[in-house]
Amino acid sequence: MTALASIEAxxxxxxxxxxxxxxxxxxxxxxxxxxxxxxxxxxxxxxxWYERIGLLDPVDRSASGQRRYSDAxxxxxxxxxxxxxxxxxxxxxxxxxxxxxxxxxxSAARRELLLAHREAxxxxxxxxxxxxxVLDHKIDVYNGRLARCAPSH
Amino acid sequence: MTALASIEAxxxxxxxxxxxxxxxxxxxxxxxxxxxxxxxxxxxxxxxWYERIGLLDPVDRSASGQRRYSDAxxxxxxxxxxxxxxxxxxxxxxxxxxxxxxxxxxSAARRELLLAHREAxxxxxxxxxxxxxVLDHKIDVYNGRLARCAPSH
DNA sequence: CACTTGCTTCGAGTGCACTCCAAGGCGCTA
DNA sequence: TAGCGCCTTGGAGTGCACTCGAAGCAAGTG
Numbered sequence: 001m002t003a004l005a006s007i008e009a010x011x012x013x014x015x016x017x018x019x020x021x022x023x024x025x026x027x028x029x030x031x032x033x034x035x036x037x038x039x040x041x042x043x044x045x046x047x048x049w050y051e052r053i054g055l056l057d058p059v060d061r062s063a064s065g066q067r068r069y070s071d072a073x074x075x076x077x078x079x080x081x082x083x084x085x086x087x088x089x090x091x092x093x094x095x096x097x098x099x100x101x102x103x104x105x106x107s108a109a110r111r112e113l114l115l116a117h118r119e120a121x122x123x124x125x126x127x128x129x130x131x132x133x134v135l136d137h138k139i140d141v142y143n144g145r146l147a148r149c150a151p152s153h
Numbered sequence: 154m155t156a157l158a159s160i161e162a163x164x165x166x167x168x169x170x171x172x173x174x175x176x177x178x179x180x181x182x183x184x185x186x187x188x189x190x191x192x193x194x195x196x197x198x199x200x201x202w203y204e205r206i207g208l209l210d211p212v213d214r215s216a217s218g219q220r221r222y223s224d225a226x227x228x229x230x231x232x233x234x235x236x237x238x239x240x241x242x243x244x245x246x247x248x249x250x251x252x253x254x255x256x257x258x259x260s261a262a263r264r265e266l267l268l269a270h271r272e273a274x275x276x277x278x279x280x281x282x283x284x285x286x287v288l289d290h291k292i293d294v295y296n297g298r299l300a301r302c303a304p305s306h
Numbered sequence: 307c308a309c310t311t312g313c314t315t316c317g318a319g320t321g322c323a324c325t326c327c328a329a330g331g332c333g334c335t336a
Numbered sequence: 337t338a339g340c341g342c343c344t345t346g347g348a349g350t351g352c353a354c355t356c357g358a359a360g361c362a363a364g365t366g
Contacts, residue, residue, distance in 0.1 A: 034342070044343085045325055052346095064332050066343055082284045090323065111295035118288045121281050128278050131235045135271045142264035187312070197313085198355055205316095217362055219313055243353065 012071075015039040021075040029060035029068035036069045040077055047077075055080060055090070055097055086121050165224075168192040174228040182213035182221035189222045193230055200230075208233060208243070208250055239274050 017025070018039040033044045042050070048067075050056050056076065059067045069077075076097075083093050096113050099106040170184075171192040190197045201220075203209050209229065212220045222230075229250075236246050249266050252259040 032342085043325075046323085048344090049324070062343095064343080066332085079287070082280075082287055084323095085280050086284045107295055111292060114288055114292050114295065118285065118292065121285050121288065125278065125281050125285070127235075127238050128274050128281070131239045132271065132274050132278070134232070134235055135267055135274065139264060139267050139271065142260055142267065185312085196355075199353085201314090202354070217313085219362085237353095 013039075017071050017074045018078050021071075021078040025071035025075045027070045027072050029062075029070050031069040031074065033067045033069070036074065036077070039074070040081060042077075042081070050077075050080075053090070053094065055094055057101075083117065086117070087124060088117055088120075092117070166192075170224050170227045171231050174224075174231040180223045180225050182215075182223050184222040184227065186220045186222070189227065189230070192227070193234060195230075195234070203230075203233075206243070206247065208247055210254075236270065239270070240277065241270055241273075245270070 013035075015035075015038065018036070031039075033047055036042075036047060037044045040047070047056075051059055051067075056073060059069055059073060062068050080093055080097075083096075084090070092113065096110060099110045099113070166188075168188075168191065171189070184192075186197045186200055189195075189200060193200070195203070200209075204212055204220075209226060212222055212226060215221050233246055233250075236249075237243070245266065249263060252263045252266070
């Protein structure tokens with residue numbers, strides 16, 4: 001099914017699903033690797049690499065062996081992308097995914113992992129806010145609106 | 154001058170200066186590399202490397218050739234540390250420092266660099282906030298307080 | 307004096323996360 | 337049927353930011 005056919009059938013495009021991954025994702029394989037690449041910002045190389053190392057479950061293939069990603073794949077990818085973007089190492093993402101494959105009995109461990117990452121995210125927020133204040137101040141100085149109170153940089 | 158002597162003389166310790174780099178920094182060389190390492194969280198190796206690549210001006214030496222960092226060095230290091238912590242590449246930090254060495258006539262370029270980084274910081278803040286919301290939601294689900302509305306991860 | 311601790315240098319090594327390459331196949335359009 | 341773009345694979349390469357090792361010197365302590 002082409003992207004155009006998807007639209008005509010009332011299905012959401014790859015980009016839409018990736019950017020707003022809500023609702024029960026279906027597992028129909030319909031997105032090509034280049035569509036997913038464009039939607040996610042990851043290169044096709046990286047998408048294949050994610051699959052190779054186990055971050056993504058083996059993706060469905062077309063009759064000719066090409067990858068076709070489902071909405072469920074996009075949902076996972078969107079979540080993983082968030083984790084990655086906020087500094088979670090790939091090794092930790094992998095651990096999370098492997099726990100998820102174990103099903104319900106690993107939910108406590110998964111929760112721990114997310115709690116730890118939430119703390120990391122909060123620390124980063126604090127660092128960024130503090131730096132933003134410093135930058136604002138320095139930029140004000142460069143704008144000449146404030147006397148500089150510390151020389152040298 | 155030892156750290157103890159500095160305290161007795163009413164001078165701020167290396168750690169204090171690094172964590173709260175305000176006021177006009179003096180250029181008296183008095184902090185050892187291990188003090189600076191402890192205060193900054195950077196290893197001695199990394200401090201020497203920063204100097205080698207030009208991020209820090211050549212640091213003063215004791216009679217026996219050991220590095221003695223001034224408060225001014227700590228101020229710069231604290232600022233560079235903020236840039237680094239918020240994702241500025243070392244190459245950009247270097248560019249900023251080299252501009253600063255050119256003096257007043259490069260202030261417009263320095264301002265541009267800081268403006269660009271401020272935008273990058275703001276983007277990161279947006280990403281982190283969005284991710285925090287997702288994490289909060291998922292953690293609520295794991296806590297059993299909410300029905301999960303999307304399966305699989 | 308011996309010992310420990312910490313410092314010096316240069317250059318090589320590490321870990322992470324991609325990123326790319328070479329060689330070849332599929333299928334659509336002209 | 338030729339061309340084109342996109343796809344496949346395993347493995348090798350890249351860039352960044354450290355990080356460490358080896359060999360040796362100097363200051364401080366029991």
